[in-house]
Amino acid sequence: MTAAARTNVCIIIAAKNAADTITIAIASALAEPEAAEVVVIDDGSTDDTATVARAADDGTGRLNVVRFEENRGPAAARNHAISISQSPLLGVLDADDFFFPGRLRQLLSEDGWDFIADNIAFIDAAQAASAHGKIGRFTPSPRLIDLVGFVEGNISRRGVRRGEIGFLKPLMRRTFLDQHGLRYNEMLRLGEDYDLYTRALAKGARYKIIHSCGYAAVVRGDSLSGSHRTIDLKRLYEADRAILAESRLSREAEAVIRWHERHIRDRYELRYFLDLKNNEGFKNAIAYALTHPGALPAIVGGILADKTERFRRPRSPAPVALGGTGDVRYLLEGFAMERGE
Template structure:
């Protein structure tokens, strides 16, 4: 492990935000270093871990690995920004500290970028659940039929409470010069949804986003991940970030229509969490009051509410302090950090 970047400009800078990732960080780094037919550097930004994460990174004897030890916890967005600021590669790839790349992933993505003159490339994902069962997130045939992802399609796929998976789960590779020239970085105020906002901003800036339909990224579902629990303050932060996005990028047509639906879905999520918090506090009156403040959410969430009311009346609901929410069918545009 070296604290100095290599002198040769690598094809890809792989940035990893790590927080208490001692159990998985070496696996993630090994997969990054094992990329075939591309040159890489791996920059790990340790976000004030209290475990052995830093020591595990420092133990890796490879000059392509660089550690940035943050002196203040900045969250996933801030840690990634710190790593990107130190990057020298032509492309930027984000890898979560508990996930892995398949060996040919980056080569395939860079080849796709050359073929399409794209500044952004995304690919499919293999998802490994808590029982270690794997599945591919998107149908390859469906992705293969798409030439690219445009802004309207991306926003539309990130509307909460949709039945299908959304493109917000994809892990883009960005051309570094494009990010720098547009002044794009992760929003450090967001602990959930920072990935979505960066890609949406890149598309709004005119970036072309090509697709590799095969799975090159392996996404591990982990118990306790911040992406699996959505609180009211997370929704408030996403609404504020989306408002700022609209101020920077006045949308029109299909993109604006999609954004209006996304905003409505965030308000529905806010109402849903308020309802669940009230139900878990065993307050039917509080739940009804929360529901009536957003009739649209009440209509949309009628069945989940009634199921919880029935459980409450039967005395089977246990009191907890916060609500869990995974809107969007079985998954939501939320991300690990």
């Protein structure tokens, strides 16, 4: 790949009802000299997302805004952006997040990868404007992560706040995606990133992670990524089953994907039980549990864990919002172990 192609990046922004935030997201992407294209897909918004996005154009001809008349989901939006873009490198930016200056330059300084991601800083919306000054300077400490390590890093545990590494936003080589026929699974509206990266790793992708932090995830109470439907959990564990059926995996990789599948399926069974209780009454919910004995441990264990949640302290630093404390929280555990000069 030529030096010019190495810095030819398309930034993809899938947006729904993001008129209040998308200007900052687009501006941060266009501020990166390595961004040859910024493709915004308005995914059936009912507000002025597309109009506001077009108004953020900096006149360089790099911004392309496309509007879907109906909502099709982030996977479909990103796939469409890939299909109309030309750049050999692809990156995703959520419509309510932003890049810190120099993010792409830092990522592109590394070699030997098909996917490369940096750390994420979780920022409270009220402090987003001053967040850059709070981010420490860290040595990159690059390392490759394999399929087993990636899937294990996406299994959350009680008492530990969310830290799934499927939330990372890597740059991706188009050639690898095309060679293996990989795109986002449009049936998924939860875990579509996890699914794509897992399938890529199963195909032998080199996924490098550096500890420098160039991505700001803005935490809001009404964030779309913070909510999902019960059916979304079902489709995600079914996606794990598809990977198991379609991929030639090592025994260890197969075991960890089965663990993730059970983890998501247990969450689904608990949610489905609670939906039945709320919508059809307690008797119908109990009838479901008794006729599906395989779901009972997840239902009973989940209810007990929820009842005792307030008595447990989180066991690790959490990627949560600043919350007025002034402390920046990062996605990757152990991120602050090494600071650069």
